[in-house]
Amino acid sequence: MRDTLRNAYIIAKREFAAYFATPLAAVFLTIFVAATGAFAFYIGGFFERGQANLDSFFAYHPWLYLLLVPAVAMRLWAEERKSGTIELLMTLPVSPTEAILGKFAAAWAFIGLALALTFPIWITVNVLGDPDNGVILASYLGSFLVAGAFLAIGAFISALTRNQVIAFILSATVCFLLVTSGMELVQNTLRLWTPRIVADAVSSMSFLTHYEEITRGVLRLDSIVFFVSVIAFALFANAIAVGQRKSA
């Protein structure tokens, strides 16, 4: 166990530094902070609403993540396969589990950093009014969980291909379906073709439903369990993909 954490940490450290070795980190962090702000102020009508909360800020996070998280996840394994370094990594005294945890942790921490850099909007709302900081904290946690779930799915898909573009498009599509699965459009279509239980099952998988629950300040266990299970399941699938397709 100690060994596992130690090795995962060493790999995470290397991966995290790798984001900053290229302009990727600067581009990503800038765009993330700018886009979350733009969505909150212009589309969400932060000022017009006249309310001291960050609902208009958090409402757009899942949509933004659709584009940005697959961009962070796509390189995790596809690049290793493409450059052949996966052969190096897997012949070091490191288990696949350690490598998977390390890579996921690095990417999640990177997104966490991006999220942390949005702190000025939190300061703004506290200067302007008297928001419920508990709700804001819960919303940050919810946003972070959604990002983690997208990321785990993206990491799994990245392990299936050596082509980063394919990894990006597939991850974005899968995440899009998971976000929209609770929406009327999807549900109506499903109810036409499938029994009610299927439509309900798909609806209960909706990221948006669980996320909105959390951002309303309702930190229910089942929402947290939902996201944590998605992450765990995707990472498990990731392990299988890495084990099966090393050579391809």
Place this chain on the structure above:
Amino acid sequence: MTPLIEAKDLRKTFGAIAAVDGISLAVGKGEVLGFLGPNGAGKSTTMKMITGFLEPDSGTATICGADVQDRPKAAKAKLGYLPEGAPAYGDMTPGAFLAFIAEIRGYDARAAKARVSAAISRAGLGAVVDQRIETLSKGFKRRVGLAQAILHDPPVLIMDEPTDGLDPNQKHHVRELIREMAPHKAIIVSTHILEEVEAVCTRAVIINRGRIVADGTAEDLLRRARNHGAVSIKVREADAARAAAALSAMAEIAGVETLEKADGHVRLRALPKTPVSSAGPVGELLRRESLPVEEIYVEHARLDEVFREITMSAQA
């Protein structure tokens, strides 16, 4: 002596193709095994199974007694591996990359520092330590891979084409390094440069279509060539028939073949029954028969001829 590397009946199929079809080998301390074969013969696949990267369909591989599939960490700790093409993280500098390897190999900060600087000086990377790996020349990239493989001074070293793409001086440097490490390690080197086998390997294994077709020292392999130790003579055309008859009658000679006719002379080749030179008896015979000879020499098979004979005949 227990072998440090042992492979037993390794098999791997990709789709309908049997890439590796029952390969067994054992390499002990002090041995440098040259792993030869045409492209696509299964060299890299075999090495990937021995290093534990690929899981074989059947068969086992052990490194220092640890099965690479059952006890991967124990096996990999004893292994230094240079994969084909010497992959490394291109956005890191050699210094940072080797520090990462040292850390993951379990060295504490001080020991890691010493290991990294030792590996850098052994691989001759001093000049490029702070340049990103992706900006380095092919030769330096290969040396980064080599430095990574020998960093922890492993008892087992497996290198897939370590000198591919290097200039003659760099090749010489890498071979010197292998020779220097050889007495303390079990080493497998895959290559298709045959001179390398004679230069550094104590033993050579040739594989073709996933099977071992030859295993022995370079000298053993040379003996397998039909012309090894053959005596070639050049006589006047008028004497050719008489010479051929006399040579054929010798106890040591298996057969005589006519190689070429040019400006009134004929070149004959006397193939020996055993792959040793029969120049002495042939010379004596020629004197006794008072046959005037323009030229006489003993043929030495070249390894690439043996290689071609073995791998082409298996294909026919």
